[in-house]
Amino acid sequence: MKTAGKLASGWLLTLGFMFMTLSASALFNKIAIEKASRRLPVDFEEQEFVAQNTTYPDNNTVVGGLVFGVPTLILGGWLAFGLYRESQQEKKMINQQVSDRLQSLFYQMLTENNGRVTVLSFAMQSQLPAAVAREYLDEKAQEFHANFKVSEDGAISYHFDV
Numbered sequence: 001m002k003t004a005g006k007l008a009s010g011w012l013l014t015l016g017f018m019f020m021t022l023s024a025s026a027l028f029n030k031i032a033i034e035k036a037s038r039r040l041p042v043d044f045e046e047q048e049f050v051a052q053n054t055t056y057p058d059n060n061t062v063v064g065g066l067v068f069g070v071p072t073l074i075l076g077g078w079l080a081f082g083l084y085r086e087s088q089q090e091k092k093m094i095n096q097q098v099s100d101r102l103q104s105l106f107y108q109m110l111t112e113n114n115g116r117v118t119v120l121s122f123a124m125q126s127q128l129p130a131a132v133a134r135e136y137l138d139e140k141a142q143e144f145h146a147n148f149k150v151s152e153d154g155a156i157s158y159h160f161d162v
Contacts, residue, residue: 005083008079010076012072012073013073014076016070016073017073018069019068022065023063023065023066029058101126102136109125115160115162116157116158117158119134122136134156146158146159
């Protein structure tokens, strides 16, 4: 369904821009014809007579382009904006699920290990890269006022009061 919405939005926006371009082109053409008809001829042989009340065929093109172009652009834009909002909500839900999973795993590890967690064990359990796991544990350590212990080989373990 998402692909169909993207295709529909793209086609509507493209069609709307085509109608608006056609309308603008016809308007510029009409203005150019009016300017040309107002110039004084240099030679009487080149003189063209244009009736003042003549309806230009470009008038219909301008109005038709606007009538079809504006609603088409609005509908295509509305569809595109709706798809954008939907994708933002999905990203927010996925981030929330990941956050909930990490928090659940963190609390589970705290209860299993009596409040002691290492970066390596958390990274292995959560399947996160070591840098991301360290960053997450640093945030939780600040939040819960945890103690740090550094082993002789440089490994950091976090000690939370449980």
